[in-house]
Amino acid sequence: MNEKSMTTHLGWAVRNWLLRGFPAISLRLLAFGAALRHRLPSAARQELETSLSLAFSGEGPLEITGLAKKILGTQLVGAAAQFRLQLLTHDKLCRETQAMRVVGENFLRSHDPAQSTIIVTPHYGHFMHAALRVAIDHSDRTVCFFYNPNERNPYAETTDELIDRVNARCIKIRNDRKGLVSVMRALRKGAILCMMPDQITPEGEITYVPFFGRFFGVMRGTAFLATKTGAQIVPAFCHHDGANQLVLEYRPPLVPAPFLDEETQIYSLTAALFREIEEKLRQAPEHWRYWNQFARRSLPSLSLPRSTPELVSQLDLVRQRFDHDPSMRELVLSWQQCLQGPLGIDEHQGSLASPRVP
């Protein structure tokens, strides 16, 4: 072993020892280092600022820069805390996960013991801690974890290993055709499914839901599974409270509305889920991991229409997108005619009421 690699290995050993034995101090040191590092502009910060200025359009450039620095620092500390989980022994990992305070656990209880539940832990705060806590708390039931396969998710194997260490009976299912069938079968038998749907995969079917005032591209898989199996969706967020203790917060369940058709149900559930995530993010935006994707995944030219005239002008823009698809262009034209003609709604129909979603 040469001198350079020896120094590197020694550095790693010290880092791991500090993280394992003195988490509070080492994470604080890391936060300090991140604050220093991100004082200067960088490509990552610039990308983040572009996304944040779109999401928080009311904020000035100084506030946006401050928020970007805060997010970069929090992400680094979050990644270190997540890495630390791999360094802990089985006992310590279980002890620390169980020391977490849980809020709103009653939302998981149902009158029907066979009621299946999809626990959604978006990439917010300490989401891996939340997943482990779910695995420990529900060891008496079938708990499935659903995430992308190794070739698309470099963290898949580590996740497998961590979950196995706290509850080896959990079922790890990969996001592919076979996995989807297994998940549906498990949910129909009343299982608990844990997934993180705020990331998108390139080949997935996308739907656009309102998110921070824009149409945002998201996967519809969670709502699809809930609609097909009658499962309730329970959003869960894990973060530190004022006393620096980890809190796992369950939110009220989102249930498919029986009076809507299937397509509209899927849309409404997805929209409701992302409204819940937006609400949480407005309180503490620094905890979300995917702010850098916001600009790419939201539509630049289309805003949320609030009245009929606005919708008609939006449809003009949409029509331009379908230059090579005559059937869709015709559909947009019919919609516009419908809005302006005798079948439609008069131009002064009110602005948006509160959304009619479950």
Add this chain to the structure above:
Amino acid sequence: MSLFSNLQASATRLDRSRAQEAHYGFDFTRLLGGSDRAPRIEALQETFAAARLFAQAADFAAARSRLPHCTGLWPSAPRRNPVRVLVIAHGSLPALALAAEARIANWKLVLEEGDFPGEYIAPLCAKAPEGVEYVPTARLPLVWEERRNRDDGLAVMWITFCDRPVHIGGCGLTIELHRGKYHLSVVDALMMASGFDEVFVLGRELHQIVVQHAFRDGGNRVSGATLMEYTQQALSGLLELIEFCPEQYLRMASLATRSERYRALARNNKRALLRSLLQYCQTNGLPLPEEVYHDFLLKTAAPVA
């Protein structure tokens, strides 16, 4: 009929159906400008049988002898030691022959994980496991970055397969070559730009190409134009093989699926935008009459493949 002949018959049937799928699943007419140059099903059937024999061999030397028509791909010129080489390959008999040659010459192999190596190289590695490693596509650049400065005195050949199915590609580029449009992952281009000692593209034979190390001197960005250029070079090897010896290529259907699926996805996502707008308006105070809404919703649904 004995059990052995039963098995043999079913294996032949399997080869034939896969050859048919590969044959008809790909538009040769568009690519080669005439269906008369398309490989016969019988030739493709032989390819599948040869690849299966390769996988069933006892070791790499025995496997190599099963592919007599793909010989001497690896240049015999002496190389400095250690050397790290990247080969952009595809799911073909030459790729199998190259892997065997490299292994016989004591190169350590780092292969991209996927259907093709999993089906034809992995069974062989179960019998001769030393010196072969698999890395998932998403982790390739990361693993290379970790090992780039490690000096372990080994000659290592990294092999990626540029015709991987489209869903594994992640971030991709659509490029135009030989009158066709292809959607390829940028993983190969990223790897080409990340400082290997030598880079080769496998076509009918191995072509060495000159690339710039984009991340030298602390750089962490590579331009879109460079990625486009490298991706085109990666595809050129595959197209050379398809043009001159299509009967040696096992993944025709995969390449066709890649581009077709990408186009369908782009079309469906455009429609999804209209559908989402429709659903948003319906549930947020700008509704259409129920029957009109359902009619529109039906029209925006993705066509069944």
